[in-house]
Amino acid sequence: MTTEPPEPPAAEPPSADLLAVLPRITRLSSALTKGRLIERATAEAGLALDRPAVGVLVSLRTADKPLRIGEIADRMQVVGPHVTRQVQALEKRGLVRRVGDPHDRRASLIEPTEAGTEAANRYVASLLGWFAEALAGWPQQDRDDLARLLTRLADDVTARLDRFDEEGGGEV
Amino acid sequence: MTTEPPEPPAAEPPSADLLAVLPRITRLSSALTKGRLIERATAEAGLALDRPAVGVLVSLRTADKPLRIGEIADRMQVVGPHVTRQVQALEKRGLVRRVGDPHDRRASLIEPTEAGTEAANRYVASLLGWFAEALAGWPQQDRDDLARLLTRLADDVTARLDRFDEEGGGEV
DNA sequence: TATTGTTATACTCTATAACTATA
DNA sequence: TATAGTTATAGAGTATAACAATA
DSSP, rough: OOOSSSTTTTTSOOOOHHHOOOOOOOHHHHHHHHHHHHHHHHHTTTHHHHHHHHHHHHHHHTTTEEEEEEHHOOOOOOOOOHHHHHHHHHHTTTSSSEEEOOOOTTEEEEEEHHHHHHHHHHHHHHHHHHHHTTTTTOOOOHHHHHHHHHHHHHHHHHHHHHHHTTTTOOOO | OOOOOSSSSSSSOOOOHHHHHHHHHHHHHHHHHHHHHHHHHHHHTTOOOOHHHHHHHHHHHHHTTEEHHHHHHHHHHHOOOHHHHHHHHHHHTTTTEEEEETOOTOOOOOOOOOOOHHHHHHHHHHHHHHHHTTTTTTOOOHHHHHHHHHHHHHHHHHHHEEEEEHGGGHHH
């Protein structure tokens, strides 16, 4: 497979617009983490949490209902044990609590406490406030378009990747 | 600063479009890495390299001229020692070579070999080909808009983060 | 037997600190 | 003394494997 690919792709470059999109996403994503924007928003919210824990808290706040460990993991696109530890850390700080699932005693449902909900609200507000300032000069049309297109892009890409994985592209 | 922010941000939610953009970027970025799209493209290019090494190779290919270690680090937004190791790995595989900088004997310029250039071309073509398929159904107008808006977003966000860092938001 | 979650461990990527060589 | 790069080490984030409890 390495020496004889079905179609040698090197001949013609795909359209330039595509070539532009990919590095932008990378750059944005790395700017958000390397620029420590998330850490700042966390600090502004008065939280002494690392990023994964904040992710769990925001997932719960966004869900607006108690979630299982597995559900949180799915939404965050991470694996179960990772969530277990983050939830334990959040529990210790009194930001989430467990409520047993009456229908399935293997599972436990996680929900934010009052303090957790408030902290998540402060965090999200801080982050979005920063973004709102960054986009302050944008015409409303452009904001709408960006949100629409980015949503579609994310949907298309993830759907395609899921199919990819399931159809047996898995064993490279 | 934590107790008396100029405008308390918690009261009203910023517009919903903003709230939508952020998780999309996260989701996209994580889909690209978790979905192992990059690993697949690497394998299709016949490369036995990890992601950071591929990043270096693509940086060099994109630059179209020999780069210093420090220049590569800047472009990848990582730190020098990290690049040093990746370049060493690429050297061992014959994908890049060093050419001494005649004007500054402390520095070494890195350039891809023939094999390195070809491998980078194959990799980029594979990745973009995948993306092209994912976006096959999109109207050209939407693609253009997405590229334009995403570029502007990346520019605005990174510029703002840079200012942020330099103006002394640094010591939280 | 399949599923939910936990514990323990390992891996990937990247950063920081200490150092060398040249400027 | 300042800069380019290297070596060695440390840390954050996430994955895999082995296991326990319940379904």
